[in-house]
């Protein structure tokens with residue numbers, strides 16, 4: 001459902017699977033659906049522009065919701081009510097109320113509802129998580145990350161009130177939860193649209209989260225930062241009580257831990273972050289889709305299930321609310 005830009009990544013992952021059949025492709029624009037079927041070789045798939053009619057006509061086990069943030073709630077709940085498991089593109093919903101309604105519908109239907117968080121399935125993030133879990137830098141106290149890019153998308157993002165926080169930051173905030181294994185308690189935020197920005201809404205934001213276990217997480221982001229770009233996975237620094245580690249979002253890690261505890265500035269030594277050991281068989285979108293399919297078949301819960309992912313979404317909507325009101329916002333009871 002939804003055959004625009006990102007659907008190509010999903011269909012390319014599905015083309016490599018022999019255990020799943022794509023029975024239908026739906027888009028408001030029938031032409032988009034037909035084009036995708038042709039591009040990715042799904043010639044047997046039914047093509048349509050009406051989800052309900054497609055659900056009745058093809059009776060699928062699962063629906064992939066690749067529509068826009070503002071249509072996820074309607075599309076995903078329609079599919080759930082028709083007895084389908086759903087894997088939905090991020091961000092789950094435009095509002096927390098809609099997200100809660102989606103979870104309630106999934107619960108009532110007894111179906112799996114999960115969200116695409118492809119960053120959780122990339123080698124670098126898995127390597128960093130394993131390194132942090134090893135305790136090499138001790139207890140993590142502080143997390144900093146920079147997301148500074150300048151994409152000229154055109155399309156729906158250019159018109160959103162909070163393109164960076166609502167459409168993109170969900171990836172980053174979910175990464176922060178995944179890596180630190182902590183959840184957000186409160187957030188202070190400032191968002192703005194820098195002069196010269198090509199977005200209608202706020203393309204830049206700074207947010208500081210108080211996380212569980214006394215961790216502080218500091219986010220600086222912009223979609224209107226020309227030059228010296230970070231990666232899409234962000235540039236990260238984790239500070240622990242024994243040392244620090246940085247990751248450029250690609251393959252570059254640096255870590256140092258205290259070697260000798262005496263003097264004004266303690267001596268440190270470099271530590272290696274093992275990278276190769278972390279490479280999974282399926283990465284990115286294919287990894288998240290693969291886990292969803294495996295879990296549906298085995299009756300297990302995928303790590304990106306909606307009931308957990310709503311905690312990442314609360315960081316998004318908490319940051320937007322904090323930026324709008326100028327005060328600290330509670331992320332837990334949002």
Ligand SMILES: NC(=O)c1ccc[n+]([C@@H]2O[C@H](COP(=O)([O-])OP(=O)(O)OC[C@H]3O[C@@H](n4cnc5c(N)ncnc54)[C@H](O)[C@@H]3O)[C@@H](O)[C@H]2O)c1
Nearest residue numbers: 002003004005006027028029032066067068069071089090
């Ligand atoms: N996980 C990622 O890395 C990643 C990357 C890009 C986009 N996305 C997400 O994917 C979603 C889609 O983004 P995109 O870049 O493909 O957008 P897009 O505008 O290129 O495509 C959206 C498609 O959905 C169709 N559509 C919209 N409303 C619909 C509805 N109610 N019913 C049926 N079809 C409908 C549109 O006609 C269009 O073809 C967004 O939520 C976006 O945030 C995720």
